[in-house]
Amino acid sequence: MPAPRLWKSKVALARMAFVAAVFVLLELLCRLGVIDRVTMIPPSEMIAALFDILRSGRFNADIAFTCYNTLCAIALAICIGFFLGAGLHALPRLRRMLDPLLSAYYAVPTFVFYPLLIVVFGVGRTALIVIGAMFGIVAMIVNTVLGLDRVPPAVDRTGRILRLGALRQLVLVRLPAAAPHLVSGIKLAVAYSVIGIVAGEFILATSGIGKRVAFAYDNFDNRTMYGLLLLLLIAVMLINGCLSAWEKQLHRRFGQQ
Amino acid sequence: MKAARFDYLFLAAAILALWQLCHWAAGPDVISSPAATLERAAQMLASRAFWVHAQSTGSAFALALVIAISGGLALGLWLGLVRFAGDVADPILGSLYSIPKITLYPLILLMFGLGIAAKVAFGVIHGVFPIAIFTMNAVRNVAPVYRRTARVLGLTPATTALTVMAPAALPEIVAGIRVGAALTLLGTLIGELFASTSGLGFALMRAMDIHAVTDILALTFILFAFAACLNAGLRLIERRIRHGS
Numbered sequence: 001m002p003a004p005r006l007w008k009s010k011v012a013l014a015r016m017a018f019v020a021a022v023f024v025l026l027e028l029l030c031r032l033g034v035i036d037r038v039t040m041i042p043p044s045e046m047i048a049a050l051f052d053i054l055r056s057g058r059f060n061a062d063i064a065f066t067c068y069n070t071l072c073a074i075a076l077a078i079c080i081g082f083f084l085g086a087g088l089h090a091l092p093r094l095r096r097m098l099d100p101l102l103s104a105y106y107a108v109p110t111f112v113f114y115p116l117l118i119v120v121f122g123v124g125r126t127a128l129i130v131i132g133a134m135f136g137i138v139a140m141i142v143n144t145v146l147g148l149d150r151v152p153p154a155v156d157r158t159g160r161i162l163r164l165g166a167l168r169q170l171v172l173v174r175l176p177a178a179a180p181h182l183v184s185g186i187k188l189a190v191a192y193s194v195i196g197i198v199a200g201e202f203i204l205a206t207s208g209i210g211k212r213v214a215f216a217y218d219n220f221d222n223r224t225m226y227g228l229l230l231l232l233l234i235a236v237m238l239i240n241g242c243l244s245a246w247e248k249q250l251h252r253r254f255g256q257q
Numbered sequence: 258m259k260a261a262r263f264d265y266l267f268l269a270a271a272i273l274a275l276w277q278l279c280h281w282a283a284g285p286d287v288i289s290s291p292a293a294t295l296e297r298a299a300q301m302l303a304s305r306a307f308w309v310h311a312q313s314t315g316s317a318f319a320l321a322l323v324i325a326i327s328g329g330l331a332l333g334l335w336l337g338l339v340r341f342a343g344d345v346a347d348p349i350l351g352s353l354y355s356i357p358k359i360t361l362y363p364l365i366l367l368m369f370g371l372g373i374a375a376k377v378a379f380g381v382i383h384g385v386f387p388i389a390i391f392t393m394n395a396v397r398n399v400a401p402v403y404r405r406t407a408r409v410l411g412l413t414p415a416t417t418a419l420t421v422m423a424p425a426a427l428p429e430i431v432a433g434i435r436v437g438a439a440l441t442l443l444g445t446l447i448g449e450l451f452a453s454t455s456g457l458g459f460a461l462m463r464a465m466d467i468h469a470v471t472d473i474l475a476l477t478f479i480l481f482a483f484a485a486c487l488n489a490g491l492r493l494i495e496r497r498i499r500h501g502s
Contacts, residue, residue: 097264106443108481109458213363225363233356
């Protein structure tokens with residue numbers, strides 16, 4: 001086994017080299033015309049377009065709209081999902097029955113219900129937030145149940161010896177003990193909520209990044225489209241990277257489980 | 258066993274009751290009643306048009322699944338066996354898995370045009386990463402003694418992968434395929450929603466455009482039932498392998 005420090009820096013270096021190579025390759029393919037401009041603009045131009053968008057501020061309202069909706073949806077999905085997951089964990093019989101339904105949930109694009117939500121809430125942020133939360137919540141439920149499974153019995157018993165009530169036992173003892181898995185749930189809930197909201201914006205919305213992307217696509221405005229796509233992807237990857245780092249740290253603290 | 262059957266009956270009744278309550282509360286413009294939806298679903302299953310769409314979706318899904326599984330397995334096995342490559346790729350795979358691939362639909366459309374290629378591509382980019390990640394972790398978690406034995410026996414890397422690592426990691430890999438199959442179906446349907454002129458996703462999109470509530474619910478119901486059966490089947494295989502080994 002090589003020295004872990006050296007190994008780590010070597011891995012990081014190789015990873016950066018790999019990502020850079022992919023970028024350079026794409027750039028070359030675009031510049032040489034192997035990939036034509038109608039399909040894809042060179043990555044360097046995407047970055048320039050992204051800077052233009054951020055500097056001009058012409059999409060600030062849309063970006064804020066999508067960010068706000070996504071945050072609301074994620075918060076709803078995480079909070080409600082956690083308590084539903086805890087409830088399901090307490091009822092093993094119901095859990096066994098619902099299991100096939102929960103694991104099949106993500107095979108079907110739930111956002112097809114978005115038009116129905118528009119009837120209830122109108123075209124606006126509420127329908128988007130609800131569809132985002134609906135898409136994210138099941139990931140949170142499933143991971144909460146998995147996380148509570150892994151809570152060591154000794155931790156649970158200690159809480160009971162201290163005579164904590166059911167709610168305090170859940171929030172003060174089991175939630176922190178299940179934390180690494182809950183963060184995995186949060187990670188997935190974020191990813192799915194974003195899918196739900198962006199899909200909703202593609203289908204019908206008054207503003208938002210998804211709406212602008214669809215609009216730019218319809219108008220062959222590739223610069224704007226790729227700039228916005230890049231913005232969206234970078235934002236999601238950043239959030240995901242932070243959550244992954246947190247997850248790793250929690251796993252270390254609670255031992256390899 | 259009898260108690261379990263009773264439980265399922267009870268669950269189905271509870272879901273139907275909840276559905277009916279939602280229908281009464283929100284009205285027929287939002288949620289059609291369970292009776293009307295199931296009747297519509299039965300009508301669809303008896304019609305020719307449905308099966309034309311179902312066949313289009315089915316062939317795209319099957320093709321996407323084959324590509325996602327073979328690609329994911331190859332990538333995952335390699336990354337699991339070669340520690341350095343695995344360490345390098347791990348976070349990259351993680352972020353590729355988590356990016357909302359629906360945002361890539363304009364790119365896929367521009368690359369593949371409207372049609373089966375775009376649907377398949379959408380299915381593959383959804384399914385291939387979870388399968389690769391599960392396979393990689395499965396291979397990495399194989400007890401080191403197996404690998405050492407393979408080395409002692411002087412097996413080539415290819416033989417090691419095929420005869421030692423693959424069987425040992427199989428239950429986890431099947432779990433990955435189960436997750437990947439669900440996401441491949443999701444991807445294929447998303448592809449059909451946004452980038453196609455046939456298939457069940459296209460039928461859904463058309464129903465959404467004309468706000469045919471009963472059609473949307475009936476189609477979703479059929480798709481969900483199919484996904485649940487697929488998932489249950491793969492889970493059965495997974496359990497059998499786990500107990501067999």
